[in-house]
Amino acid sequence: MRRREFIGLFAGMAFAWPLAARAQQADRPRRIGVLVSLSKDNPETQARLAAFAQGLQELGWTDGRNIRVDYRWSAGDIELTRKYAAELVALEPDIILAGNTSTVRPLQQATRTVPIVFAGVVDPVAAGFVDSLARPGRNTTGFTQFEYSMSSKWPELLKEIAPRVTRATVLRTRDMSSAEAGEFAAIQAVAPSLGVAVTPFGVGDTDEIERGIADFARTPNAGLIVTTGPSPTVHGQLLIMLAARHHLPTIYPYRFYVSDGGLISYGPDRVDPFRRAASYVDRILKGEKPGDLPVQAPTKYELAINLKTAKVLGLTVPPTLLARADEVIE
Numbered sequence: 001m002r003r004r005e006f007i008g009l010f011a012g013m014a015f016a017w018p019l020a021a022r023a024q025q026a027d028r029p030r031r032i033g034v035l036v037s038l039s040k041d042n043p044e045t046q047a048r049l050a051a052f053a054q055g056l057q058e059l060g061w062t063d064g065r066n067i068r069v070d071y072r073w074s075a076g077d078i079e080l081t082r083k084y085a086a087e088l089v090a091l092e093p094d095i096i097l098a099g100n101t102s103t104v105r106p107l108q109q110a111t112r113t114v115p116i117v118f119a120g121v122v123d124p125v126a127a128g129f130v131d132s133l134a135r136p137g138r139n140t141t142g143f144t145q146f147e148y149s150m151s152s153k154w155p156e157l158l159k160e161i162a163p164r165v166t167r168a169t170v171l172r173t174r175d176m177s178s179a180e181a182g183e184f185a186a187i188q189a190v191a192p193s194l195g196v197a198v199t200p201f202g203v204g205d206t207d208e209i210e211r212g213i214a215d216f217a218r219t220p221n222a223g224l225i226v227t228t229g230p231s232p233t234v235h236g237q238l239l240i241m242l243a244a245r246h247h248l249p250t251i252y253p254y255r256f257y258v259s260d261g262g263l264i265s266y267g268p269d270r271v272d273p274f275r276r277a278a279s280y281v282d283r284i285l286k287g288e289k290p291g292d293l294p295v296q297a298p299t300k301y302e303l304a305i306n307l308k309t310a311k312v313l314g315l316t317v318p319p320t321l322l323a324r325a326d327e328v329i330e
Contacts, residue, residue, distance in 0.1 A: 029068045030061075030285050033088035033114075035107060036099030037230040039075040044233075044256050048119070048274040052097065055278025061285075074103070076173075076234035082106045089114060095284050097277060100145070102230050104129050108140060115290045117280045118142030119273040122228070123182060124295055133295040141280065141290040143273040144297050145228065148182035152190040153266050154225050154251045157303075159194045160321055161264050161310070162249035165223035167197050169216050171239065173229035174202030180229045187225060196223075203231040209238060217246035224250035226257070228267070236260065247313055255327060258304040263313065268298040302326045 034052070038045040049071070053063065063069045070091055072084035085106035088096055093114060098104045100120040107116050108129065121129060122145045130136035133144075158165055170187055172180045184200060191198045201212055216222055224243055226232050232239065236252075240261045243250040252258065253267040280293055304327040310317050322328060 029064075029066055030095075031091065031093040032067055032069045032281065033091060033093040033096040034069060034071045034099075035074070035081070035084055035088055035096065035103045036072075037074050037076055037081060037102045038099070038233060040071075040073040042234075044254075044270070045073065047256075047271050048099070051271045051275040052119075052278055055275040056281065059278060059282040061278075061282065076102075076230040078102070082109075085110045095281055097274075097281065098142070100230065101127060104140065112139055114139060115284045116140040116142075117277050117284070117290065119277040120145040120270060122146060122148065126182075130295060135291065136293065136295055137291045139290055141293045141295055143276055144295060145270075145273075146268050146298055146301070148186045150267070150301070151183040151186035151227070154253070155187055155191045155194055155196050155198065157264060157266055157321075158223050158225060158249060158251040159196060161251075161305070161317060162223055162313070162315055164221050165249055166195055166221040167199075167219055168223045168225050169201045169213075170198050170225045170227060171201050171203055171232050172227040173231040174204050180227050183227050198225070203229070203235060206235070206238060209235060210242060213239075213242045213246060213248070217248055222248055224248050226250060226252045228253045244309070244312065249313055249315065255302045255304040258306045258309075258327070258329060261306065261309060263306055263309045263315075265302070265304045267301065269300045269302055272300060273298065305329070 036045055061067045070088060072088060074081040074084055081103055089110040095115045095117065096107055098107055098116055098118040101122060104118050104121060116139055119142060121142065124130045125132060129140050130138060155168060158168060170184055172184065187198055203209055226239060236257055237260065240257060250263050252262045252265040254270050255265050258265045284290055303325045305317060305325045306329045307317060
């Protein structure tokens with residue numbers, strides 16, 4: 001081969017290599033990390049992640065084709081959450097979905113550059129996750145869970161469905177988050193006007209929960225208020241069982257508790273934000289910055305009542321309450 005022909009061939013190859021490399025990079029599956037505080041086999045976890053996957057698919061993203069999704073489930077364990085946050089960041093994902101408040105902080109501590117989309121934070125400004133709702137201004141944005149004032153509905157509804165309740169234990173995570181502190185403050189603000197004295201109870205391990213609720217059930221006219229924290233959610237089935245065993249009227253923050261046998265719930269639809277989060281993931285993967293995407297509020301709140309459980313507890317649900325319910329289980 002002549003020297004001039006060789007140089008020409010080499011130059012053509014050198015020009016083609018960057019093009020091929022750029023094409024290969026453009027065609028590579030984008031990597032998404034997902035960190036949730038519930039357990040992997042929790043039905044609520046499965047429903048939320050299925051909604052997220054469906055939302056992505058509707059926007060043209062399919063796991064195994066043009067995206068790769070790495071999941072981590074910490075089951076309410078704070079240390080495990082920190083470990084998994086570091087693991088996901090080390091995988092160098094294009095973006096990370098954070099399930100709730102307890103997963104956002106460890107992720108932000110692990111990275112200030114990888115975009116983070118959360119699907120359930122109560123007050124991201126107060127928590128320091130974003131600069132403002134309209135202009136998050138950092139690597140993080142997403143969807144709020146609800147405002148603290150919504151928590152004041154829990155003692156009101158508990159008193160409405162169980163008028164005899166005069167004392168209520170508020171179940172929350174032992175090392176409560178700022179969100180749970182805000183919830184408890186809202187509950188405390190309204191409870192006295194309803195004639196209900198409230199006391200906090202830090203949810204620990206199974207034995208502690210069983211002993212604590214059994215002790216509280218010995219007092220007359222008692223009820224329970226379950227907050228949104230990761231520990232109460234992880235132990236949801238146990239709380240429902242203990243409430244039934246000790247005949248304690250109980251209000252929960254999410255509809256799935258009532259579907260599983262709980263008495264009454266009021267709170268946001270926790271599946272829908274995961275579906276909506278897919279739209280932000282899509283926009284960020286296409287080049288938009290999380291700091292420019294406003295934090296969005298929930299669009300739907302649900303009141304659910306289980307009439308079977310009410311009957312077992314000897315409660316007659318007022319017709320006015322039934323008329324307001326979004327779901328009634330008979």
